[in-house]
Amino acid sequence: MNRNNLRACREDPRRTSTDIQVSVTSPNEPVLSRRTIRRRLQVAGLHGRRPHLSWGPREWANHIWSDESRFNLFGTNGIQWIRRPIGSRYAPQYQCPTVKHGGGSVMVWGCFSDTSMGPLKRIVGTMDDMYTKTSWRTQC
Structure with missing residues (x-):
């Protein structure tokens, strides 16, 4: 489940924790909360940030x-x-x-x-x- 969260986030960095929760939910495993998904992404070094323009x-x-x-x-x-x-x-x-x-x-x-x-x-x-x-x- 953790690997699927990371893959989903790396495929599309704009995905929210809700989008990731929906896309990786499986009938055989318990549903992770959005907060747990965010925490696991942070542990993997993928922190939520606001995008900035590439201005000089x-x-x-x-x-x-x-x-x-x-x-x-x-x-x-x-x-x-x-x-x-x-x-x-x-x-x-x-x-x-x-x-x-x-x-x-x-x-x-x-x-x-x-x-x-x-x-x-x-x-x-x-x-x-x-x-x-x-x-x-x-x-x-």
């Missing part, structure tokens, strides 16, 4: 990258987890403080190229609002 430095130099990030002033957006013994749900050391109405955040936008960095701009509102304003486009 000149092609990459013609592009600008930009991104926006939101920084919470207090707390987190996600679920917080805490490890506690059974029966200690309300003990103060196992509680997490919260702030009503989110506690606020700051959103920023920035860009860079191969030769320099652009300004870091604070975004007031949402990025959707910013794309519709002419002043935003002229600042870039």
Whole structure:
């Protein structure tokens, strides 16, 4: 079964673990999970990677990258987890403080190229609002 996984992956490197699972399933053997298939491929040195363009430095130099990030002033957006013994749900050391109405955040936008960095701009509102304003486009 392991050999079939490797062969299927080497024949077509774009195959997903689900595709490999379907193609190598046999009625005489148990079905391997997709996670097990990925682990076995990694052990064989076949790691999942994003494909990159075969550009040289000149092609990459013609592009600008930009991104926006939101920084919470207090707390987190996600679920917080805490490890506690059974029966200690309300003990103060196992509680997490919260702030009503989110506690606020700051959103920023920035860009860079191969030769320099652009300004870091604070975004007031949402990025959707910013794309519709002419002043935003002229600042870039």
